[in-house]
Structures are given as C-alpha cells and as structure tokens.
Amino acid sequence: MIVTRRAMTDPKSSAPQPDSPSRDVTESRLQETRLREARLMLETVLNTIPVRVFWKDLDGIYLGCNLLFARDAGLERPEQLVGKTDHDMGWSEQAELYRAADREVTESGTPKLGYEEPQTNPTGEQIWLRTSKIPLRDLNGAVIGVLGTYEDITVSKRAEAEQRRLEAQLQHTQKLESLGILAGGIAHDFNNLLAAILGHADLALADMSGATPYRQHMEGIHTAAIRARELTNQMLAYSGKGRFVVRRLQLNDVVLEMGHLLQASIPKKVSVRYTLAEGLDAVEVDVAQIRQVVMNLMTNAAEACGDTGGLITVSTGRQWATNDDLMSTYLRDAPPDGEYIFLEISDDGCGIAADARTRLFEPFFTSKFQGRGLGLAAVLGIVRGHGGAIKVHSEPGKGSCFKVLLPVGTGAAPEQASSALCETTKETLSGTVLVVDDEDYVREVTRQMLERCGLSVMEAKDGVEALEVYRENREEISMVLLDMTMPRLNGDETFRELQSLDPDVQVMLASGYNEQDATTRFVGRGLVGFIQKPFTLADFTTKIREALALRPAADDRSP
Incomplete structure (x- = not known):
C-alpha cells in the first residue's frame, strides 16, 4: 500500500491536519502483471501451434500474425507484417484471390473452413494451403476484419497427384494389356483362317500354268493373304506374342539399313539427320521386329511433318535408366534399373494433342484418315516383348519425340543384320x-x-x-x-x-x-x-x- 500524507494548516488552528484517505495500488500492479503474462502466453501459443495464424482489418491490411506465418512471408518477426497487404507480399499474384475470400467472410459474417488455395512462396515456388477464415469481431459483435489459419499441404498434394498419376498409368496399361490379350486371341484365330486361304492359294498356283486367265485372280488372293498375315503379325506384336528370332547385333546397323530403305518414301521436303553414338554395346533383338519399330516411328515422324516439310532427328546412345525414368514409360511393369541402349526419333511436325496421347498405343486408334491404328500398338508390343520401355514427349505445334529403351545385350559377338531369305529346293519326301x-x-x-x-x-x-x-x-x-x-x-x-x-x-x-x-x-x-x-x-x-x-x-x- 502506498500512503501519501501532506500537512495541511487550518487557518483557525496551528495544528497540522491529515490528508485525504490513502490509495492502495497493489491490485492494479497485480492486474498489469497478469495481463503481461497472458499476452506472453498468447504469443507463445500462437508461435508454437503448427499452423499459420493471421488477422486483417476490413481493408485487407494485416494487423498481426504468428511466427510461422512471418517466416512463410520471408520476414524475421511478426511485427514486420503489420500494415502490409497481400499485394506487398511474395504471393502478390494470388492477392485478389485472397481478398475475394476475405470479403466473402466479412460480408456474410460466416466462416469459410478447410478450403485449398495456392500460394507463391518467397523463392518463387508454388505451394498449396488448406485455409480457414472466420469473421473477426469487436466487443459489440461488429465485424472488424478476418482471422485466418492455414497449413502447408504441398507434400500431401504432391503425393496425391503422384498417386493419381500412378493409378491412371496403371489403369491405362491394364487397358492396353487387356486389348493386347484380345488382339492376340483374334490374331491367332485369323492366322488359322489364313493358313487355309494362303495354303489353298499356294496349291492352286502350283498347279496353274502361266497362261490360265484365272492365275491373276489367284495371285491376288495370295497377295491379299500375305498382307493379312502382316496385319495379324502386327496384332501379335502388340500382344507381345509376335514371332521372335533373337540375335545379338548393333542397333546402329538396323537404323542405317532402314533409313536407306525408307529414303524413297520420305517426302523430299523432310530432312533426316542421324546422330548415332559410336561404340555402342550390342542389343539382343529380333531384327525383323526392330526394323518394324524403326520403320513405324520414322514413317509417323515424316507424316507429322506434312506437306510443308520439316526435320526428323534419329539418335542412338547409351544411358543409365533409373526407376523414376522407367516408371514414366508406357508399360505397367517397368523394367529394372540399369544400362539401356536407346533409339530416339523426333520431329518438328504438328505434335500430338493431349487427349490423343492418352490413347496413343491403343490398337485400332488412329488420327490418320487412312490409318489402321496398329503401327504404334505394334511398336509397344515389340518393345514390351524385348524387355524394354518407350517414352513419348509431344506438344501440339512443336513436334514429338519417341524414345525406345532396349536392354544391353550379353553373350556372343553381334551379328550383321541381314534380310537374305533361305533358298529352298524341290524334292520328293517320304514317310x-x-x-x-x-x-x-x-x-x-x-x-x-x-x-x-x-x-x-x-x-x-x-x-x-x-x-x-x-x-x-x-x-x-x-x-x-x-x-x-x-x-x-x-x-x-x-x-x-x-x-x-x-x-x-x-x-x-x-x-x-x-x-x-x-x-x-x-x-x-x-x-x-x-x-x-x-x-x-x-x-x-x-x-x-x-x-x-x-x-x-x-x-x-x-x-
């Protein structure tokens, strides 16, 4: 207790008189201490909770925040935020988005809870927030601003996005595999029918003289059956059940051989540039099927360049492919990490639309007027059958790039790719x-x-x-x-x-x-x-x- 006394003189008496009653300030100082401690406790709570807290007035001016929010804003102390608006922050491009949410809360007087919104952090990276905002009221209940909290959900959002990507890829590859099983079964049954057609045509031609007027009709049947066999072979290739005669050879030899053969069919306005790595390890492949891969991809590239012309770049090389690299390919079961020989064929043509890219390897899907939709389906099946992988990058108007990865071969020295056919001799057999x-x-x-x-x-x-x-x-x-x-x-x-x-x-x-x-x-x-x-x-x-x-x-x- 503080007592203040002051002597007073009574004009009628010479004796001193007492002052007014004494004032006790102990309770006042105790209240101040409690308020100070409560403020410190509130600051400690605000700066300790694992969420960001902020509050603004009706004009969107920050009145305060906790330490986590200040650090997200690139500030050292919460006081540095006071007086600023979202337009002054690193996330200024989202300022109007945040302001609209503030107005929605303050004008309606109702909370807006648990919604997701983007934010650009001080490093320029976009992150994702889960935000809640409620009206900030004075003692009379009037809305004077907005109180908000948010948590950084970027990691979980990216994990969800990756999970959706993997699920979509799994569904897509399962669909392709189902179509592959269907295509393989159809091709098998068609091959049985073609065995009879082609066989009878061959027998009839063997008994026909060149002068008979019916020979040309039989030759037409024979030719059609051969082409039908090529079609079913593409279906078998897509299903992974195509004919495989595996040899160890140099990929560059096959690329140059097919490039020479395709030169006449590629429009003169389309240029082909080869960037083939020297000293590559051999690959173990069916040469006929790898020829088909090169032919289909180069033909598609030439068609993508169109009548105006363009550039096709054919590259080979060796690379170490990680699991992340291989998981982004068009195969359900990615091959193991390791060394791969790659064939990359790119063009600067029309590119592929996003909706078409998702169906690119489906059999019978085509964007060409006269296409059958089996070329890329066969490529996928061949690559899958060789234990490889295929990646595609394309943008409309900027061209496409197809990259085929084939495992490095082991075993005997590589053979030269050859297209020679075996000669047959006629003789009478017994048995x-x-x-x-x-x-x-x-x-x-x-x-x-x-x-x-x-x-x-x-x-x-x-x-x-x-x-x-x-x-x-x-x-x-x-x-x-x-x-x-x-x-x-x-x-x-x-x-x-x-x-x-x-x-x-x-x-x-x-x-x-x-x-x-x-x-x-x-x-x-x-x-x-x-x-x-x-x-x-x-x-x-x-x-x-x-x-x-x-x-x-x-x-x-x-x-």
Whole structure:
C-alpha cells in the first residue's frame, strides 16, 4: 500500500491536519502483471501451434500474425507484417484471390473452413494451403476484419497427384494389356483362317500354268493373304506374342539399313539427320521386329511433318535408366534399373494433342484418315516383348519425340543384320505325318501340302484322337504335326502323352502364336521343329524337310 500524507494548516488552528484517505495500488500492479503474462502466453501459443495464424482489418491490411506465418512471408518477426497487404507480399499474384475470400467472410459474417488455395512462396515456388477464415469481431459483435489459419499441404498434394498419376498409368496399361490379350486371341484365330486361304492359294498356283486367265485372280488372293498375315503379325506384336528370332547385333546397323530403305518414301521436303553414338554395346533383338519399330516411328515422324516439310532427328546412345525414368514409360511393369541402349526419333511436325496421347498405343486408334491404328500398338508390343520401355514427349505445334529403351545385350559377338531369305529346293519326301488340329480346314490344306511333297498323311481332330491313331500306327508314323490350342487335350498335354507312348516320337509344333511363346513349355523336351501359321507352301516344305531329316534310323529307335 502506498500512503501519501501532506500537512495541511487550518487557518483557525496551528495544528497540522491529515490528508485525504490513502490509495492502495497493489491490485492494479497485480492486474498489469497478469495481463503481461497472458499476452506472453498468447504469443507463445500462437508461435508454437503448427499452423499459420493471421488477422486483417476490413481493408485487407494485416494487423498481426504468428511466427510461422512471418517466416512463410520471408520476414524475421511478426511485427514486420503489420500494415502490409497481400499485394506487398511474395504471393502478390494470388492477392485478389485472397481478398475475394476475405470479403466473402466479412460480408456474410460466416466462416469459410478447410478450403485449398495456392500460394507463391518467397523463392518463387508454388505451394498449396488448406485455409480457414472466420469473421473477426469487436466487443459489440461488429465485424472488424478476418482471422485466418492455414497449413502447408504441398507434400500431401504432391503425393496425391503422384498417386493419381500412378493409378491412371496403371489403369491405362491394364487397358492396353487387356486389348493386347484380345488382339492376340483374334490374331491367332485369323492366322488359322489364313493358313487355309494362303495354303489353298499356294496349291492352286502350283498347279496353274502361266497362261490360265484365272492365275491373276489367284495371285491376288495370295497377295491379299500375305498382307493379312502382316496385319495379324502386327496384332501379335502388340500382344507381345509376335514371332521372335533373337540375335545379338548393333542397333546402329538396323537404323542405317532402314533409313536407306525408307529414303524413297520420305517426302523430299523432310530432312533426316542421324546422330548415332559410336561404340555402342550390342542389343539382343529380333531384327525383323526392330526394323518394324524403326520403320513405324520414322514413317509417323515424316507424316507429322506434312506437306510443308520439316526435320526428323534419329539418335542412338547409351544411358543409365533409373526407376523414376522407367516408371514414366508406357508399360505397367517397368523394367529394372540399369544400362539401356536407346533409339530416339523426333520431329518438328504438328505434335500430338493431349487427349490423343492418352490413347496413343491403343490398337485400332488412329488420327490418320487412312490409318489402321496398329503401327504404334505394334511398336509397344515389340518393345514390351524385348524387355524394354518407350517414352513419348509431344506438344501440339512443336513436334514429338519417341524414345525406345532396349536392354544391353550379353553373350556372343553381334551379328550383321541381314534380310537374305533361305533358298529352298524341290524334292520328293517320304514317310507318314500325323496332322493334329481341331480346325477341319487347316487339316485339309495341310494334308494337301504334305501329299504334294510325297508324304502320306493321317489326321486327328484333337489330342485324344491323336493318341489313339498314334498308338495303332506307331511304326508307320514318321512325325506328328501338332497344333497347340485344342479341346480335350491341348498341345502340351498331347505331347507329354505321346512321349509316354514313344520316347522317340518326332513332334513338330504348329501355332498361330510366335515360336518363343509357343515352345517355352517344350524347352529340352525334343521338339524337331516349329512353324507359325499361316505359312506358304515353300516355307512349309522347307520346315517339313528339315524336321524329317532329324528322325532317327529305325535301328536307333527305342523298342
């Protein structure tokens, strides 16, 4: 207690008089201390909570903030924010967006909670916020500003975006794989039909003289069947079941060979520039299929340049591809990290629209007036079948870039790419062949081809019937020509049963699928050959001759 006394003189008395009553200030000072402590506690709470807090007046002028908000703004202390507006901050490009939200809250008098908005931080990077704003009121309840909080959700937003990207990529690749299975099944069935068409056309041409007026019609049928076979081969390539004859060779050799062949078909206004790395490791590929990849990509690039012309750049090289690199490719199961040889074909043509890029590798999707939509689908299937990956970058009006990654080869020295065809000779063969196929028209044309070669033929429409025929005629049958896909017993099951009857049985597989896919289950089990449907008479005769040459002599066969 503070007591103040002052002597007072009574004009009528000489004795001093007491002052007014004493004033006690202890309670006042205690209240001041409590207010100071409460202010410090409020500042501590504001600067400790893991969210940003700020408040503004009705004109959008900052009245205060906590330490986290000040640091986001690039300031050292919260006091430095007072008196500024959003136009004065690093996020000035979002100032009007924030001001609109402030007005919405202050004019309606209702909170706006948990909404997302962007912000440009002092480094120029865009981040994402989850913001809440409520009206700031005075003691009388009047709205005098806005109180807001936000938290930085950039990491979670990016994670969500990456998750959506991966899910979309997964759905897209699953769709492509489903289409691949469908395309492979259709191609297989078409190949069976083409086996009959092409076979009968070949047989008819073999019996026709050049003078007959019908020969040109039969040659037209033969040519159409060959082109149809090329079409189904593209479908098989897309499904990953195309014909693979893997060799180790230099990618540059294939690129230069195809570039030379395509030179005449590329418009004169389109220039081609080659940037081929020297000393590249070899790749293990089916040369025919890699030729198709180069041809399809270069042809597409030339067409993208259009009548006005342009530049195609063909590059090769070696690169280390990480998981992040490979996950951005058009494949569901990305190949492993490692060294890859790449082929990159780019153009400065019209580019590809965003909606078309999402369907780029779907079979039968095309933006060309006369396209079939199988070129890029086949490219994807071929690359997938070789354990590689493919990336695409394109912008409308700026051109496109297709980059194919192929694993570095291992093994023997690379071979030179060659397109030479084997010469066949005509001769009369001897023996009996058991033809096993569930399609009557395939068995019929195959029988006629074999008989034309001088061979006797027995037939079976499925595996069960084949076992009965072989059991009764084992000594006569020189070889079994076995289809893979049949009812009751499939080719694999029939082959096992035949081997149990006769360990020395000579079996040659015939399938509408490729050799690698069809023969995987027969590795090391004594197949004497494989032929893919549809086949020409010349190819068929060569394969049969080669297979029969492997049969053991009668004295060498197991009893």
